[in-house]
Amino acid sequence: MMRKVLFIILIIISFTASVLLQNRILKKVKLDIPYIDSLYLPEGNIVKPLVLGYDMFAADFFWLRTIQAFGGHWTGDRVYANFDRMFDVIITLDPYFEEAYLFGTLVLGDEAKDKERTYKLFNRGIANYLDNRLAKMKDALINEEPMTALKTVQKLIDEKYLPEMQVLDLPYKIPYYAGYMAYFNFSETESALTYYEIAVRCKDVPDWVFRHIPWLQEKMGEYIIALDKWRRDYNQAVEDKDELIMSVADEKIKLTTNNYYLKLFRDNIKSFKEKYGRFPNKLEELAEKKYLPFIPPEPYGTGYLYFPKTGVIIDKKTAEHDIIVYLQHIKLQINEYYKKTNKYPNTLTELFGQGKEIPEPFLNEWIYDNKTGKIYSTTVPHIVF
């Protein structure tokens, strides 16, 4: 009887001790490796045979991980390292994974410095589907730097190397999204055009893609189509209650619209100047003189800032944002000067040196008060540093 009791007591003691120890250990461990940054994946071509035919499941698995990692970075540092590798794996496993492409454009197309990687991703995706009849094109896409590769491919297209329409066994969405991103995110029309040329040669390409080419060639957008797409995403997100996609799509809509409007304005202001020899006195004049049917509303709701003397147009939100960045920098220099000499510089030229002044980005002026050290721009005079 004593034996049994002793045995049970020993079990309880050893178990409790283990649990408490583990508790102590866990408190010290900093588990802050939530993102896929720490996950090293081999290339898609290597992963594919390794999953032994369970491609779709593996694609979903990596997809879920990507979403989670994205969520973490979206609310955090907005730096998406290694995502290109993730996307490479996902689209190699399932080339028709639409959501992955959409997401790729959202995630990778945003940061300028990811441009290379994003293009590389799409080039690889396209190359995966080319057989040896298009070896030159495939080689270029895989081996050359992305921008060079696109130039090579464009040359091949011009030389009639590529077959006629709708024969490539490539899912049209890959080059289509690539072109879309090239134009809307990076404003690289030529690359976009090359991608669209590839897209229209895909077997499954829908009709409306064909309209993109002459549009791009005119450097005018089928605005409706692009924005339609973003609106569709937004509405779908509302239905799915995907707050993440909703906010992202919303931002994208505004950004795209803004970019488009500004481009529209700038092109038309240029045409106006060429015809009338002067800039329009106000934006409404563009509508009066029938360059535009009407003046579109500013998408962020802050209104446009137009300077008739210089013909510069910018929306207030971007203007404020950009000016603040400049002012911060300049103010820093002013304060440094003050610390050293215990007084403010007389002029900005004195502060920076002759010929090294920082120009006002919207062709307007910095107003500087050397008694108080305050500075503001005539573009947005209410922001004073």
Place this chain on the structure above:
Amino acid sequence: MKVFAIAKNTFKEAVRNRILYLLLIFAILMIGSSRILALLTISAHERVIKDIGLFGINFFGVLIAILVGIGLVYHEIDKKTIYTIISKPIHRYQFILGKYFGLLITVYVNLIIMTLFFFFMVLVLGIGFHISLLYAIIYTATELAIVTALAIVFSSFSNPTMAAIYTLIMFIIGRMNEDILRFAQYLARESEKLIQAGQHVPPFSKFLQGFANVICRVLPNLGLYNIRAEVIHAPDKVMISWEPLLYAFTYSAFLLLIAIFIFQKRNFK
């Protein structure tokens, strides 16, 4: 008939294997959790649930076939239950066939359970049933016929551990069959390039090419039965063609004949 008697008995014996229930529970859990996993994604819910379901059914089907099958013939010989069977008026080949069909029935019963649960999930979650899902499962069932035959072959001459390893290796090669073919074609292209450049093709490369070509025709091609991608992206185009089904039949017959041959020659010490 006698093959059926052995098959029925094998089924009864297999059903007592605890591993079976473990695997079945895991499969059900996995399919059930697909709903939760789908919440983690954005706008791809339907796809995730279908993918997990089809994956689970196939993967656990293969595991069951291998884990339950490898011990079947071996244990009979090891435990000497086979003495009183072979001494009856029954051919040895009838015994092997009985074992095979018994195992196949076990695997298919589990397949049906998992499938019913999967379809239930699909209906309840509002995804809606589509015939392509059923086609995918029929193809999986066909693939399992070959895997089961593999398990029986290896079980007829080696102990369960080695039989499991051999069967697994064959399964992996079977799934990689198309990649081996691609490798052979890649070698062919490289050789072409060398020849056109007026250079000499190394004999090792020629050997590898020939070897790869032979391997992918001789060893089972299990990639044939993978239509899971089409089910997600182009379900209306999914159909079952007779060639893969016939291939499974002939290849399984081939494997079973090998098993029968090996088994016929054995001395039951």
Place this chain on the structure above:
Amino acid sequence: MTVVRTEKLTKEYKHDFIEFEYGRMKVNFVPKKTCALIDLDLEVQQGEIFGLLGPNGAGKTTSIKILMSLIYPTKGKAWILDKPLDNISVKTKLGYLPENPYFYDYLKGWEFLDFYGQLYGLNKSERLKKAKELLKLVGIEYAANLPLKGYSKGMLQRIGLAQTLLNNPTVVILDEPLGGLDPFGRKEMRDIILSLKEKGVTIFFSSHILSDVEMICDRVAILYKGRLKALGKLGELLSAKINEWEITTEGLEESKVSDLKPHIKKLITQGKEIFIVLDNPDILPTVLDRINRENARLISLVPRKETLEEYFIRTLGGNQE
């Protein structure tokens, strides 16, 4: 007619190229082999009870396994009911019980017999009828619904015998059928074997238990180290010489025979009875005479001939079971 016939039946086992002996690795450049059975020639006639005897490793189980096509002979041939061994139809008339039988232990008693009945090709009603009948015959009908897992060794042996008899065999082959049974079990088994003989069934069995063999066998074959050493009727093999006399008397006082003690092998007094063993038959008349003179009662007088054990020791030189 000859029911079982073998001709120069031989079984050799080849050693592996590399093998381990006492933890040391040996390489057999010259192929080594072990001979389990060498040139066995024997015949079993219809209706007889034939015993296969010999020490462990003599080749008894090997011979039986060859006959049942569980093992293939290296050399030689054999026939059962005049058909070669690979003839399946012969097996319908055959019954076989292996040594230390192993069965599917999750099957219930009747399910077990039902399964084997299917292998014989019997239809459902026949199977169930036979199952009932045989369970009764071997005396375990009370365990019909019990899974074999719960059977004792004796019960397993009995149900094993039952499965042997499922198809009314004409030849029954048993490997150590009496092993592990208690005396009652052994008697029942012997009785069943004898009753089978009465029905005309030929029985071929191997055994260690020599006394049982002596009791029921018509002819025996004796194997030693794979070779046949003797074959024939027991009576012919064993010496006819009477080795000992066993006398049981009552009412004789020990002191009255004490002078004969040097010639008496054994003398045991139990209460009123005295048990005497004589190994010298010449003394017999003297002892009987003494008993008479003392007015003692002669209860029994038993001559003992050579037993199989003594035969083994005599012929095989000290290698007994």
